Amino acid sequence: MIGSIEVRSLSRSFTTTVRRPGFAGALRSLVNPERAVKHAVSDISFDVVPGELLALLGPNGAGKSTTIKMLTGILTPTSGEARVAGVVPYEERERNARNIGAVFGQRTQLWWDLPVRESFAILRDIYDVPGAEHAARLREFDGILELSAFWDTRVRHLSLGQRVRCDLAAALLHDPPVVFLDEPTIGMDVVVKEQVREFLRHQVEQRGRTVLLTTHDMTEVERLAERVVLINHGRLVLDGSLDEIRRKFGSTWQVRATLADGHTDLAPPPGIVLLRQDGPQVVFGPDGPEAPTVHQALKAVIERYEVTGIAIDEADLEDVMRAAYAHAEPAAEGV
Amino acid sequence: MAVLHAWRAARVTPLGELHAPPRMTAVLVRLTVQVVLVASLWSGLYANTGVTAGMSREQAITYAVLAVLASRLRELDQYAGRDTVIQHMHFGTIVYWYLRPLSPARYHALRALGEQVYGAAWALAGYAVCLAAGVIEPPESAAVAGVFVVSLLLGQLVLYHVMLLLDQMCFWTVRNTAAMLILIFAQNLMSGVYAPLWFFPGWFRTLSTFLPFQATLNVPLSLYVGRIRLSDAGGQLALQAGWVVLLHLFTRFLWRRAARRVISQGG
Numbered sequence: 001m002i003g004s005i006e007v008r009s010l011s012r013s014f015t016t017t018v019r020r021p022g023f024a025g026a027l028r029s030l031v032n033p034e035r036a037v038k039h040a041v042s043d044i045s046f047d048v049v050p051g052e053l054l055a056l057l058g059p060n061g062a063g064k065s066t067t068i069k070m071l072t073g074i075l076t077p078t079s080g081e082a083r084v085a086g087v088v089p090y091e092e093r094e095r096n097a098r099n100i101g102a103v104f105g106q107r108t109q110l111w112w113d114l115p116v117r118e119s120f121a122i123l124r125d126i127y128d129v130p131g132a133e134h135a136a137r138l139r140e141f142d143g144i145l146e147l148s149a150f151w152d153t154r155v156r157h158l159s160l161g162q163r164v165r166c167d168l169a170a171a172l173l174h175d176p177p178v179v180f181l182d183e184p185t186i187g188m189d190v191v192v193k194e195q196v197r198e199f200l201r202h203q204v205e206q207r208g209r210t211v212l213l214t215t216h217d218m219t220e221v222e223r224l225a226e227r228v229v230l231i232n233h234g235r236l237v238l239d240g241s242l243d244e245i246r247r248k249f250g251s252t253w254q255v256r257a258t259l260a261d262g263h264t265d266l267a268p269p270p271g272i273v274l275l276r277q278d279g280p281q282v283v284f285g286p287d288g289p290e291a292p293t294v295h296q297a298l299k300a301v302i303e304r305y306e307v308t309g310i311a312i313d314e315a316d317l318e319d320v321m322r323a324a325y326a327h328a329e330p331a332a333e334g335v
Numbered sequence: 336m337a338v339l340h341a342w343r344a345a346r347v348t349p350l351g352e353l354h355a356p357p358r359m360t361a362v363l364v365r366l367t368v369q370v371v372l373v374a375s376l377w378s379g380l381y382a383n384t385g386v387t388a389g390m391s392r393e394q395a396i397t398y399a400v401l402a403v404l405a406s407r408l409r410e411l412d413q414y415a416g417r418d419t420v421i422q423h424m425h426f427g428t429i430v431y432w433y434l435r436p437l438s439p440a441r442y443h444a445l446r447a448l449g450e451q452v453y454g455a456a457w458a459l460a461g462y463a464v465c466l467a468a469g470v471i472e473p474p475e476s477a478a479v480a481g482v483f484v485v486s487l488l489l490g491q492l493v494l495y496h497v498m499l500l501l502d503q504m505c506f507w508t509v510r511n512t513a514a515m516l517i518l519i520f521a522q523n524l525m526s527g528v529y530a531p532l533w534f535f536p537g538w539f540r541t542l543s544t545f546l547p548f549q550a551t552l553n554v555p556l557s558l559y560v561g562r563i564r565l566s567d568a569g570g571q572l573a574l575q576a577g578w579v580v581l582l583h584l585f586t587r588f589l590w591r592r593a594a595r596r597v598i599s600q601g602g
Contacts, residue, residue, distance in 0.1 A: 069430070072430075072434055073433070073434075074430050074433050074434065074597055075597075076595075093433065094435075094436045094437075094438065095436075097434055097435050097436040098436050100434070102430075102431075102434050104427070104428075104430060104431075107426060107427050107428045107430070107431075108428065109428065109431035109434075111347055111351070111417075111418060112351075112417035112418065113347075113350075113351030113354060113355065113417070113418075114347065114350055114351055114354065115354070118346075118350060121343055122341075122343040122344055122346075122347070123435075124343075125340045125341050125342065125343040125344075126340070126341045126343075126344065126435050126436065126437045126442075127435070127436060128340045128436075154354060156417075
């Protein structure tokens with residue numbers, strides 16, 4: 001189906017050489033290399049429906065980028081299958097290329113020595129986009145991303161924010177139904193980030209594009225994504241809405257306490273986890289599905305510790321994700 | 336077919352150079368200095384001698400100056416424009432070559448075509464100036480000129496594939512600097528840029544026939560100056576065409592293998 005992404009039991013392993021430490025180790029690795037299999041992605045399945053923006057989340061090295069590279073056709077899976085807009089991407093790379101746009105973080109696809117508009121023109125010809133369509137699309141993108149202020153500048157002279165905006169436009173110039181964005185706003189200031197978010201919202205809501213986004217910016221996730229797929233150590237940990245994630249990992253509350261001097265035993269009460277500690281300031285959150293309610297937690301904390309101050313907060317998404325990542329740690333076996 | 340519409344990719348190098356006047360000035364100065372020095376050197380070498388290595392003074396100067404001009408056709412600069420394989424491997428942007436409805440092989444070929452056409456404009460301008468100034472001799476006949484052009488084109492195709500091999504090496508080694516230094520030396524020595532191959536010992540010329548370098552410049556330049564007779568041109572052109580076919584098949588095979596290396600090397 002145009003704009004859909006279907007992922008079924010997708011796995012990808014890499015064979016790497018184990019690097020032994022020290023000079024002797026390096027020499028041994030050279031003469032008698034030891035190979036190891038690394039499972040970057042293991043048996044993940046999910047769907048993205050047309051016009052949906054899905055956030056693919058996970059800590060560094062979780063397998064997000066590898067997944068995106070398989071879905072863009074750059075990488076062939078070891079097993080499993082994927083279809084993007086009805087095309088198996090790694091089998092029909094060039095056909096798939098017409099259906100997708102992609103931005104990989106700060107890596108630009110623009111031509112360094114040319115003004116941005118020349119890069120757009122080259123892409124127009126590579127994708128065989130009619131001139132009138134190209135001009136109309138540029139006008140539309142310019143309306144949100146304000147590209148015309150710098151699109152006659154050579155790419156090498158653009159700031160990071162300007163360049164990423166141009167890269168976003170470049171990725172969508174051929175009107176792809178599916179867009180892959182691998183940490184597109186990394187390193188950008190808040191103003192440009194908001195501009196990019198507005199652009200993405202527009203592309204999803206008004207143009208009906210399907211967007212698969214990876215990011216470590218939880219504000220971005222909250223503002224853009226209704227659904228999240230969480231992977232860790234290459235395995236799918238969770239697939240659901242933000243509300244479901246909040247419920248599942250229970251971090252709908254936090255208890256912030258200031259402990260009296262001399263507290264050494266910080267083992268929290270059952271069903272409660274210590275999220276952060278800064279001197280006497282500690283933050284507790286719920287631990288797993290059997291966690292107590294916030295009032296029960298408040299009572300338990302006061303009973304266990306000598307506290308000089310206490311407050312209740314609703315946890316932000318970063319805390320929820322931290323809990324989710326921590327919850328997923330046992331899945332590391334076999335990686 | 337995307338390649339029909341993708342001709343703009345061939346404009347990348349010429350446009351990039353036009354947007355960087357200092358780089359054009361540097362090329363002009365370098366080319367002028369090289370031509371003057373090479374012409375002076377060969378004039379000096381021939382001051383007290385007649386025909387050497389089967390070449391007269393005029394033939395030797397014409398050969399040497401044309402070699403300088405022709406070497407400009409495809410500059411061996413791996414760091415201009417951030418659009419070479421080595422740079423894309425370094426920055427991890429090689430993935431974009433595999434995300435377009437234009438194969439990396441075709442894109443690479445279009446880029447090289449643009450580079451060579453741009454280089455040809457410089458070479459032609461230099462040729463016209465040198466001819467008008469009497470530094471070099473014109474071809475003996477229209478037939479020689481025609482065969483020279485065909486041979487030069489075949490030579491450029493050979494050179495393109497040799498350069499492509501080095502680019503493809505980056506998919507396995509990420510960097511190709513050492514190989515590039517060896518290639519530049521071998522190409523300049525064995526194609527006749529440093530000195531016409533006719534001045535080298537017989538064993539060296541025999542060795543050269545087993546390598547593609549002499550097919551890039553020595554054959555067309557020797558045809559131009561008449562050191563290879565027109566009657567022998569057929570065999571030389573066939574040899575050049577043979578190198579083109581052989582290198583093309585090998586590089587096509589490597590493109591297929593390189594596609595599997597994009598992730599592990601290119602991130």
